[in-house]
Amino acid sequence: MNKRISKSDARRARILDLLLGGQEVPIKDIADKLDVSLMTIHRDLVELEQNGAITRVRGAVSAEKSVLFESSYLFRSQKQIEEKKRLAKAALKFIEPGSALACDDSTTVYQIADLIQEITPVTVLTNGLPLVNRLCTEPGVEVIALGGKYHRGFSGFFGLQCEQVASRYIVDVAVMSSTTIQGNSLFTQDEQVVRMKRVMLGIAKKSVLLVDSSKFTYSALNHIADLSDFDHVIISRDTDADTLKSLRSAGIAFDLA
Secondary structure, eight states, X not given: OOOOOOHHHHHHHHHHHHTTTSSOEXXXXXXHHHTOOHHHHHHHHHHHHHTTSOEEETTEEEOSOOSSOXXXXXXXXXXXXXXXXXXXXXXGGGOOTTOEEEEOSOHHHHGGGGGGGGSOSEEEEESBHHHHHHHTTSTTEEEEEOOSEEETTTTEEESHHHHHHHHTOOEEEEEEOOSEEETTEEEESOHHHHHHXXXXXXXXXXXXXXXXXXXXXOOOSEEEEEGGGSSEEEEOTTSOHHHHHHHHHTTXXXXXX
């Protein structure tokens, strides 16, 4: 028997739909559009905020990232989908069948799952729960789930245990993305994400960075690595021409996809 979705869950899903445009929306406007009381909306927003899905600022709410806040996995997974698919496809040329991969929790790297049969047999080490769930039944794919403390907003595992487990491996290729690119470096909002990505970068013989056009739009506090730390950087062809020119002028080598 299929489980029926509750009224509160359906309402929270509608709230997230209203936020997909990436703008802050006044809380009163959300209540008016859903035809419910402000008290009901505030209860929903508390639940969504605790799950890392949204952030509230000055009487408004947003699901988009900011300097201090990374948008939820669900929200990010619905943005720049075609760009992410192209980037994942381009990454395959750097992966040989029989390889061991470290794949981060990003929604960009997740797109490799639909292409995985092109490089099987393969071992995938990851802290991303959606990738574990997607790949665990794929023929020819051995999945190593890193475990650790689960973060709802990122839909992934982080923390000391996760980092220690990952550091015991050596992989052929690490495939990663990041919250934002500022100048010639990668940044993100969360320190635990920084540590996990640095571990993956450190255990890989070869590293591939996937960058969609939105990564040049935002700011974040914590430095992860420089673009030059990666063996291959693949950037969406939808990225602003001036941004690409600036990277080339700085001597950053990259492929377009």
